[in-house]
Amino acid sequence: MNVAAIARLALGHCLIDLCQGVVPALLPFLVQERGFSNAAAASLVFALSVTSSVVQPLFGRMADRVHAPWLLPTSILLAGFALAVGAQASRYGLVIAAFGMSGLGVAAFHPEAARAAHLASGDRRTTGMSLFSLGGGVGFALAPILTKNIEDLFGTTGLLLLLGPTAVIAWLATQVRANLPAHHAQGHSHQHAGGDDWHAFAILSGATISRSIVFYGLNTFLGLYFMKQFSQTPSQGSQALAVFLGTSIIGTLMGGWLADRHGRRGVIQIGFLGSAVFLALFAMAKSPEVALWLLVPLALCFFMPTSVLVVLGQEYLPNRLGVASGVTLGLAVSVGGMTAPALGRLADVYGFGVVFAVLWGMVIFASVQTFILPPVGRKSHEASLDLDAPDRVASGMEQG
Numbered sequence: 001m002n003v004a005a006i007a008r009l010a011l012g013h014c015l016i017d018l019c020q021g022v023v024p025a026l027l028p029f030l031v032q033e034r035g036f037s038n039a040a041a042a043s044l045v046f047a048l049s050v051t052s053s054v055v056q057p058l059f060g061r062m063a064d065r066v067h068a069p070w071l072l073p074t075s076i077l078l079a080g081f082a083l084a085v086g087a088q089a090s091r092y093g094l095v096i097a098a099f100g101m102s103g104l105g106v107a108a109f110h111p112e113a114a115r116a117a118h119l120a121s122g123d124r125r126t127t128g129m130s131l132f133s134l135g136g137g138v139g140f141a142l143a144p145i146l147t148k149n150i151e152d153l154f155g156t157t158g159l160l161l162l163l164g165p166t167a168v169i170a171w172l173a174t175q176v177r178a179n180l181p182a183h184h185a186q187g188h189s190h191q192h193a194g195g196d197d198w199h200a201f202a203i204l205s206g207a208t209i210s211r212s213i214v215f216y217g218l219n220t221f222l223g224l225y226f227m228k229q230f231s232q233t234p235s236q237g238s239q240a241l242a243v244f245l246g247t248s249i250i251g252t253l254m255g256g257w258l259a260d261r262h263g264r265r266g267v268i269q270i271g272f273l274g275s276a277v278f279l280a281l282f283a284m285a286k287s288p289e290v291a292l293w294l295l296v297p298l299a300l301c302f303f304m305p306t307s308v309l310v311v312l313g314q315e316y317l318p319n320r321l322g323v324a325s326g327v328t329l330g331l332a333v334s335v336g337g338m339t340a341p342a343l344g345r346l347a348d349v350y351g352f353g354v355v356f357a358v359l360w361g362m363v364i365f366a367s368v369q370t371f372i373l374p375p376v377g378r379k380s381h382e383a384s385l386d387l388d389a390p391d392r393v394a395s396g397m398e399q400g
Contacts, residue, residue, distance in 0.1 A: 001128050002120040005176050009117050010135030012076055012173045015166060016109045017136035019079045019102055021143025022159070023048055024220045025241065026087075028227060028234035029151050040092075042344035045220050047096045049338050051103035052110075058326075071112045073170040079105030080166030084159045114325030116176055118314050125314075126264065130256020130307035137252045137303065140219070141245035144238040152235075200374045201316040201324065207268070207369035208309050208328050210362040212336030214275075214302070217359045218244065220340045222295075225352050230288040240288075244295045251303030259308045264315075265373055268308050272367040274301030279363055283356040315376045 027041040079102045086098015114132065121128025150158035222244060223237030232240075251271075259267045278298035285291035313328035314321050347355050 001122050001124050005120040006117060006128055006131050008172050008176050009072075009113050009120070010132050011169055012072060012109065012113060013132055013135035014139040014142075015076055015169045016079050016106055016113075017139035018143050018146070019083045019139075019162075020048060020106060021140040021219070021245070022083060022147050023099060024216075025144040025147035025223070025238060026151075027220065028223045028237050029147075037344075037348060039341050039344040039348055042220055042340040044096060044099055045216065045340040046338055047100040048103035048106070049216070049336070049340070051100045052107040069174070069176075071108055072116075072173040072176060075105045075108035075112075076170040076173055077105070077166060078102070079109065080162050080170075084162040084166070087156050087159045110329045111322045111326035114310060114314075114329045115321045118311075118321055118325070124260060126256045126259040126307055126311045129311050130253055130259075133252050133256070133307040133310070134249060137245070137248045137306070141242065141249060144223070144241040144245065148235055148238045196319055197316045197374065197376075200376075201313060201327075203369055203373055204309065204313055204316060205327055207272070207366040207373075208313075209335050210366035210369070211272070211302075211305070211309075213339050213362045214279075214336070214359045214366075216336035216340050217343050217355060217362075221343065221347060221352065221355060224347070225356075226288060226291070228352060230291070232288060236288075240292055240295065243292060244299045247296050247299035248303040248306075251300040252306045254300065255304035256307045258304070259311070264308050264312050264376070265370065268305035268312075269367070269370045271301050271304035271308075272363060272370055274304075276360065276363045276367060277301075279356070279360050283353070283360070312373075312376065 023045050027044070082098050082101035082105060086095055086102065089095050089098060114129070117129055117132035118125060150161065154161075219241070222241045223234065226232040226237040226240045227234065255267050255271060275298060278294055278301060282291055282294040282298055285294055310325065310328045313324040317324040343355050343358065346358065
């Protein structure tokens with residue numbers, strides 16, 4: 001495993017997902033200070049998500065076909081600068097447009113970065129990918145904490161403090177290719193490792209999309225739920241989100257460690273089933289203290305499959321690492337953000353109970369999908385059998 005390359009990629013992932021996490025973390029403050037409805041506030045999440053989701057497969061295809069070392073630093077600069085500067089705009093239309101541009105930076109980063117992390121991980125793919133994913137988890141976990149403190153101390157203007165770290169991390173990202181061997185940097189060493197199993201990849205993508213809807217639902221409305229259900233303050237709502245996302249770090253690492261030792265599919269099956277149980281218990285909690293404690297096992301189970309889903313996608317499509325990464329880490333994940341306005345509308349009309357019922361149904365559907373996933377390498381095995389068929393027939397004729 002190339003630790004230096006993984007570390008730089010994880011740091012870039014941290015900033016990228018910090019940018020994504022800042023937007024939902026801002027929602028309780030925007031609802032209280034500017035009078036946005038739940039649906040209007042959620043549309044800011046939608047703006048970032050829709051731009052990143054639509055074009056990520058295109059960036060993935062580019063990563064597979066074109067050597068573009070500039071893509072990582074450029075994407076980091078776009079995501080960070082668009083968010084920090086755009087948040088200063090006074091008009092809602094300008095803010096939502098800027099967040100959309102930040103989403104474009106997110107879209108450009110994920111496929112190329114996940115492909116590079118796959119190549120830098122060597123034989124310890126899930127462990128390497130979990131470390132890369134850990135960077136994103138840290139970014140999401142830091143987002144509500146930093147947002148709360150920045151808002152309390154400086155207001156929205158304080159988001160300009162992101163510009164410095166964005167520039168530094170973008171510069172570090174320019175060194176990623178230099179830390180990979182030449183043949184790895186081009187990505188040839190893992191090409192043609194076997195046949196692409198699109199059927200298995202479609203099933204996996206269905207589970208990933210369902211999980212994404214649940215993630216964005218919780219990430220967007222968890223703070224608002226504590227405010228509405230338990231009469232908490234915006235700061236207390238952000239604290240609940242911080243507990244959930246902070247625990248995600250442990251869950252992500254645990255999932256990668258277990259998958260490399262006990263198998264990929266078993267880890268994601270346990271993760272989704274556990275998520276269904278603890279999400280139901282969380283929705284039934286009658287006090288903020290109990291609800292807060294239940295977020296810990298819920299996050300552990302929910303984030304266990306994080307890196308495993310990406311690695312499985314890459315193993316189902318070994319000849320298209322960029323496309324696989326763009327879908328599992330990008331498109332399928334960002335689609336969840338596109339559902340945020342619809343979930344916000346449900347919350348406005350029917351309350352958060354209906355929202356959590358929908359999220360629970362998505363977890364159940366994802367669980368079912370994981371139990372019908374075929375083993376990795378099935379297509380390669382079938383192709384091998386087809387190629388050996390003439391020899392088997394000839395052998396049978398000789399024996400006859």
